[in-house]
Amino acid sequence: MSCTLTGVLRGSEGLAATATKTKTKTKAKKARSKKTLVIVESPAKAKTIEKYLGRKYMVRASMGHLRDLPKSQFGIDVDHDFAPKYINIRGKGALIKALKKDAKNADKIYLASDPDREGEAIAWHLAFILGLDPAEDCRIVFNEITKPAIQEAVKHPRSINLDQVDAQQARRMLDRIVGYKLSPLLWRKVRKGLSAGRVQSVTVKLICDREKEIQAFESVEYWTVGLKLRKAKSAMFDAELTQADGKKLDLHNEQETAALTQDLKQQEMVVRGVKKSERKRRPSAPFTTSSLQQDAARKLGFTSRKTMMLAQQLYEGIELGHHGAAGLITYMRTDSTRISDLAQDDARAFIRDQFGEPYLPAKPNVYAAGKKAQDAHEAIRPTNIGLTPEQLAKYLNKDQLKLYTLIWQRFAASQMTPAVYDTMSIAIQAGERYLVRAAGSKLKFAGFTAVYAGADTSKKEKDVLLPDLAEGDVLTLARILPQQHFTEPPPRYNDASLVKTLEEKEIGRPSTYAPIIETIQARGYVQRIDKHFQPTELGFVVVDMLEEYFKNIVDVTFTANLENELDEIAEGKVEKNELLREFYGPFEDTLEKADEAIGHVELSVEVSDVKCELCGRMMVVKQGRFGKFLACPGFPECRNTKPLLIDTGVKCPKCGGAIVERKTRRGRSFYGCRNYPDCDYTTWDQPQKETCPKCGAFLLKHHYKNGRAMLYCSNDACETRVDHPINKELEKIRQRAEAKKAKEAARAAEEHEDKGEA
Numbered sequence: 001m002s003c004t005l006t007g008v009l010r011g012s013e014g015l016a017a018t019a020t021k022t023k024t025k026t027k028a029k030k031a032r033s034k035k036t037l038v039i040v041e042s043p044a045k046a047k048t049i050e051k052y053l054g055r056k057y058m059v060r061a062s063m064g065h066l067r068d069l070p071k072s073q074f075g076i077d078v079d080h081d082f083a084p085k086y087i088n089i090r091g092k093g094a095l096i097k098a099l100k101k102d103a104k105n106a107d108k109i110y111l112a113s114d115p116d117r118e119g120e121a122i123a124w125h126l127a128f129i130l131g132l133d134p135a136e137d138c139r140i141v142f143n144e145i146t147k148p149a150i151q152e153a154v155k156h157p158r159s160i161n162l163d164q165v166d167a168q169q170a171r172r173m174l175d176r177i178v179g180y181k182l183s184p185l186l187w188r189k190v191r192k193g194l195s196a197g198r199v200q201s202v203t204v205k206l207i208c209d210r211e212k213e214i215q216a217f218e219s220v221e222y223w224t225v226g227l228k229l230r231k232a233k234s235a236m237f238d239a240e241l242t243q244a245d246g247k248k249l250d251l252h253n254e255q256e257t258a259a260l261t262q263d264l265k266q267q268e269m270v271v272r273g274v275k276k277s278e279r280k281r282r283p284s285a286p287f288t289t290s291s292l293q294q295d296a297a298r299k300l301g302f303t304s305r306k307t308m309m310l311a312q313q314l315y316e317g318i319e320l321g322h323h324g325a326a327g328l329i330t331y332m333r334t335d336s337t338r339i340s341d342l343a344q345d346d347a348r349a350f351i352r353d354q355f356g357e358p359y360l361p362a363k364p365n366v367y368a369a370g371k372k373a374q375d376a377h378e379a380i381r382p383t384n385i386g387l388t389p390e391q392l393a394k395y396l397n398k399d400q401l402k403l404y405t406l407i408w409q410r411f412a413a414s415q416m417t418p419a420v421y422d423t424m425s426i427a428i429q430a431g432e433r434y435l436v437r438a439a440g441s442k443l444k445f446a447g448f449t450a451v452y453a454g455a456d457t458s459k460k461e462k463d464v465l466l467p468d469l470a471e472g473d474v475l476t477l478a479r480i481l482p483q484q485h486f487t488e489p490p491p492r493y494n495d496a497s498l499v500k501t502l503e504e505k506e507i508g509r510p511s512t513y514a515p516i517i518e519t520i521q522a523r524g525y526v527q528r529i530d531k532h533f534q535p536t537e538l539g540f541v542v543v544d545m546l547e548e549y550f551k552n553i554v555d556v557t558f559t560a561n562l563e564n565e566l567d568e569i570a571e572g573k574v575e576k577n578e579l580l581r582e583f584y585g586p587f588e589d590t591l592e593k594a595d596e597a598i599g600h601v602e603l604s605v606e607v608s609d610v611k612c613e614l615c616g617r618m619m620v621v622k623q624g625r626f627g628k629f630l631a632c633p634g635f636p637e638c639r640n641t642k643p644l645l646i647d648t649g650v651k652c653p654k655c656g657g658a659i660v661e662r663k664t665r666r667g668r669s670f671y672g673c674r675n676y677p678d679c680d681y682t683t684w685d686q687p688q689k690e691t692c693p694k695c696g697a698f699l700l701k702h703h704y705k706n707g708r709a710m711l712y713c714s715n716d717a718c719e720t721r722v723d724h725p726i727n728k729e730l731e732k733i734r735q736r737a738e739a740k741k742a743k744e745a746a747r748a749a750e751e752h753e754d755k756g757e758a
Helices: 002-033 043-053 093-104 117-130 147-155 162-189 198-216 254-264 289-300 304-316 341-354 398-414 495-504 510-522 537-549 556-570 576-597 726-757
Strands: 035-040 057-061 106-111 221-230 237-244 269-281 419-430 434-445 474-486 526-529 532-535 606-611 618-624 627-631 641-643 646-651 658-663 669-673 686-691 698-703 709-713
Touching (some): 043 057, 057 093, 093 117, 106 117, 117 162, 162 576, 198 532, 198 537, 221 434, 237 419, 254 474, 269 434, 289 304, 289 495, 289 510, 304 510, 341 398, 532 537, 556 576, 646 686
Parallel strands (some): 035 106
Antiparallel strands (some): 221 237, 237 434, 606 618, 618 627, 686 698, 698 709
């Protein structure tokens, strides 16, 4: 019995020992199988990075910010050192729970949000949520999403930069102070639902000031005198009269011009001097955020928001067939023109191979950054110059390809030699009184223009050839071409010029330009008409009020200085709360005085000629988030609204009804007959009151994406339409519409088939 019992006990001990060993092995296996968690901001980026890091890593996306100041309250304790009250963003609970679970099972955690101040703040909030010490090496950054860059970043983690976090917090809190303290004042004094932003208000003021300049501008008439000249039987060339009686030409009316040209006809034209020289045109620096937005607006017709959205996609990664996802450009929020030595070497090797030695400068081209540039990241460039736009065409959509091509061309050109032109300048004496000048140029060596025309499409130079002339040559006057002109007001801002002005005046930072432009439109202060920004009546009212009572809020210099102080916080030179105290005290005092001084502001109501079919009142024009619309003045008793149809003053060619401007669901303008649906006439192009000189039909104006416009006759059978360039453009539009229709039909058929199988 005892022997049997002993055997049983020994057997139990053996089983216990085996179980202990098994548990130990399981724990060791679990410890070995624990992965490193990398948290980025977007799922697209997560997918690309996970491919580069391999099985030992799991990459998750935070989907941007997870904590912020509450929407329902001020959220800043002014009396206790401006302590912010952060809460988890509503709707992010499940995501936070999933990240905490992954963090618990992870061996290491790396926070890989974007390499800027906002990204640093996101990492700081993530550290709080996951219980990480910001002073530990938990932060990794990279300027491009490529395998070498990601692997290198993982080797060199660092602590979270708390100075950058403070700078971002200060910006957020300044915006909250202005928004949550000033907006209620606007609700009480102007209209409920309005809001004021710190940087946005200055931008609206710039647009309002430009509009006031335009309204106050008085046009002045002036004339220029062009000439067609030739030497003996040579080809004619263009020249211009520049001086009369030793003074710059200054003609103000037709009578003066006619008298002068009559006298000019009698004069002998003799070449007084010929100057030949060589001119070099150097390439522009690689793109910064600002220059990219400007060039994309000028050349591609993209809004700032669209440019940044596409750039984000190219940065985060695009599926390249069996190669998988790859980041195609470096980080798109930067004010630096610097590029890495490796990228520079790759570019030089590519240029030498594809273009030859003459296109390669002896030393690499280096570009100076702006005085206020933080220079935290490289310029925007392709991650691999060997991936040409032609190679990527099948993987990118139309707009992605356009933007990638622009970035690739600008970067390649920046590392090439200058373009060289032979120039000729000719001074011509016309009698005793007049001086005429002619200028010609011819491209001698393409240099960087073999890849990229330049930042401004107007700089694409054409050869202007002059005959071989020498001093003393007598020229024949073939024609005099006097031309009337009128001085023009400064142009309204478009995306390119507004971004350029914001950068020059140091308002905001590159990453904020697109949100600023979107916000001021969404609030109804500004509207985009024909790619140019115009202030609404509401914009004028709010800016005038702010200018009178809150001068600092709309003062360009004050706002720029505030941006510089935020930079100093990021550099550790200024303490966050010190800046907030300096701003808040005077602002609070002004707010109290303004509340007492400002009476209720009545916005003028524009009454339309459209009667409300529900209650019989005449409907009024209202400004909404998506532009103007008609609303019944009987609100809230009558809530009837209608789209505002703007009469173009042109009659429908089908039924004789009025052609009106309409809007698509996405806010794009088109034109159609007011009698729709009885009459189906529509056109994307803007009808003009001007008529065709040949057939009398009204003209249409076609707008290209780059801002260029072209007039053409609306009558397809008109002789002016024969071989007109608009025909090709309209055919392209028709083909695109048919392709889209076919694609939608195929998708619908596929969905129908799937439902049938189900």
